[in-house]
Each structure stands twice: as structure tokens, then as C-alpha cells.
Amino acid sequence: MVKLYYTPGACSLASHIALAASDSKYELVKVDLKTHKLEDGTDYYTINPKGSVPAIKLDDGLVLTEGPAILQYVADHNKNGLLAPTTDLARYKTVEFLSYVSDLHKAWGPLWGGDRSAEAALKKKYEFAEKHLEGKQYATGSDFTIADAYLFTVTNWANFLKIDLSSFKNLQEFQERVSKLSSVQRALKEEGLAQ
Numbered sequence: 001m002v003k004l005y006y007t008p009g010a011c012s013l014a015s016h017i018a019l020a021a022s023d024s025k026y027e028l029v030k031v032d033l034k035t036h037k038l039e040d041g042t043d044y045y046t047i048n049p050k051g052s053v054p055a056i057k058l059d060d061g062l063v064l065t066e067g068p069a070i071l072q073y074v075a076d077h078n079k080n081g082l083l084a085p086t087t088d089l090a091r092y093k094t095v096e097f098l099s100y101v102s103d104l105h106k107a108w109g110p111l112w113g114g115d116r117s118a119e120a121a122l123k124k125k126y127e128f129a130e131k132h133l134e135g136k137q138y139a140t141g142s143d144f145t146i147a148d149a150y151l152f153t154v155t156n157w158a159n160f161l162k163i164d165l166s167s168f169k170n171l172q173e174f175q176e177r178v179s180k181l182s183s184v185q186r187a188l189k190e191e192g193l194a195q
Contacts, residue, residue, distance in 0.1 A: 001025045005047060005055040007033050008191040009160060011105060012054035015070045016191065017149040021183035022078030028190060067105075068098045071146035083146050090140065097139045097147040100128065105154050111161050119163060126168055129155075133170035137177065144181065152178040 004019060004026050006012035010033070019026045029038055036044040036051050048055040048065050055065045056073070064070055072095070075084035085091045107125050110118035129151065133139065139147045155175055158165045165171060178184055188194040 001027055001059065003027045003029050003057040005029045005031050005038075005044070005053055005057070006191065007031050007053045009156070009193055010053050011067050011150075011153060013156070013187060013191065013193075014067055014146070014150040014153040015054040015056065015074065016187040017153070017184050018071050018074040018078075018083055018146050020186040020190075021083060021144065021149070021181070022074055024074070024078060067150065068102055071098065071150060075146050082143065085140070085143075085145070094140050094145050094147050097132075098150060101147060101150040101154060104129070104151070108154060108157055108161075111163065112157075122163070123165070126155075126165060126171060130168040130170050133174050138174070144178070148174075148178055149184075152184065 002019070002024065004012065004016060006016055006028060007030070016028070031038060031044050031053050033051075033053065038044060038047075045051055047057070047063060050065055052065070054067055054070050055063055056070055057063050064073055072084065075082075084094050104122075104125055107118065107122045111122065129139075136142070138144050139151055152175060155165065155171065157163070179188075185194065
């Protein structure tokens with residue numbers, strides 16, 4: 001059984017959602033990113049020298065870090081065969097969108113630091129998502145993928161930071177649709193974030 005090292009609501013939520021959607025067995029290990037300690041007092045840097053979440057410890061003890069890598073690992077090793085397309089072009093389009101969301105993720109950084117002047121640049125980046133989601137259920141079509149878990153996670157930060165993204169109609173519909181998925185509800189509940 002893999003262990004997911006996470007912080008509630010952080011980018012690790014995307015990996016948590018993917019694990020829940022994959023029907024894999026997993027154990028959650030909460031990380032306090034202010035102290036870099038686990039709940040049992042363990043120094044998190046002994047697990048992940050980078051100090052960031054997510055990280056997963058595999059059955060053989062190997063630790064994998066970085067959200068996009070973990071998401072692809074979960075997709076490739078899930079039991080129900082979903083979460084990432086298997087055909088070359090569709091797979092590459094999913095990875096392409098993961099990379100875009102990684103850029104969105106970085107754009108949130110200044111806002112977490114209290115720099116509200118970064119809001120305009122963030123919204124400019126969301127213009128692509130808004131247009132891309134037009135007429136689609138999910139980022140890469142009609143099936144939920146790891147790219148959707150990541151987009152949902154970073155966009156959900158608007159709730160914590162009180163960033164108004166209501167002008168992005170397609171994005172709002174996407175968030176609403178994804179929030180109702182059982183895997184998302186399970187992950188939110190397990191992280192103490194369910195409404």
C-alpha cells in the first residue's frame with residue numbers, strides 16, 4: 001500500500017483525488033509544511049529532502065515526489081484503467097495540460113505570499129482554461145483524468161484566498177462538476193475539507 005504525504009488543500013490534493021479515483025489502497029500521512037514535521041514528530045525532510053508535498057512512498061520503500069510525476073504514476077498503476085488515456089496523442093495532450101496546470105500552480109505562489117498584485121496575471125493565465133473547457137466535460141474531453149484533478153485542486157485555492165474567478169463560466173461549471181465526483185468528495189472528506 002502506498003503512503004501519500006499531504007497537506008490539506010495543498011497541491012497534494014490532486015494526487016489524493018487520483019488515488020481515490022483509482023480505487024487503490026493508500027495510507028495518508030499529514031505533513032505540517034510550517035514545521036516540516038509529521039504528526040508523529042518525524043522530520044519530513046527525511047522522507048522528502050525537497051520538503052514539499054506531495055510525496056508517495058511505494059511498497060518497496062521508494063519515494064516519488066513532484067505532483068505531475070505522482071499523478072502519472074497513479075494513472076499508470078491504477079486498477080480500473082482510467083485517469084490517463086493510453087493512446088499516444090491523447091496521452092500527450094493530457095501531459096500537455098498537466099504542464100499548463102503546473103504553470104497555473106506557480107502563478108498562485110505570490111498570492112499565497114499575500115501579493116494581491118499577482119491576481120491579474122493569474123486571471124490572464126486562466127483565460128486559456130476558460131476557452132479550452134468550452135464544450136467539454138473535462139480538460140481533455142469526456143473522461144476525467146489526472147489533468148482534471150490538478151486543475152480542480154489549484155482552482156479550488158480561489159476559495160481559500162478569496163480570488164473571484166466567477167467571470168470564467170466554463171471554469172466554474174468544471175469546478176462544480178468535478179466537485180461532485182465521488183473520488184473528489186472522498187479526498188476532500190479525508191483531508192477535512194468537505195463542505
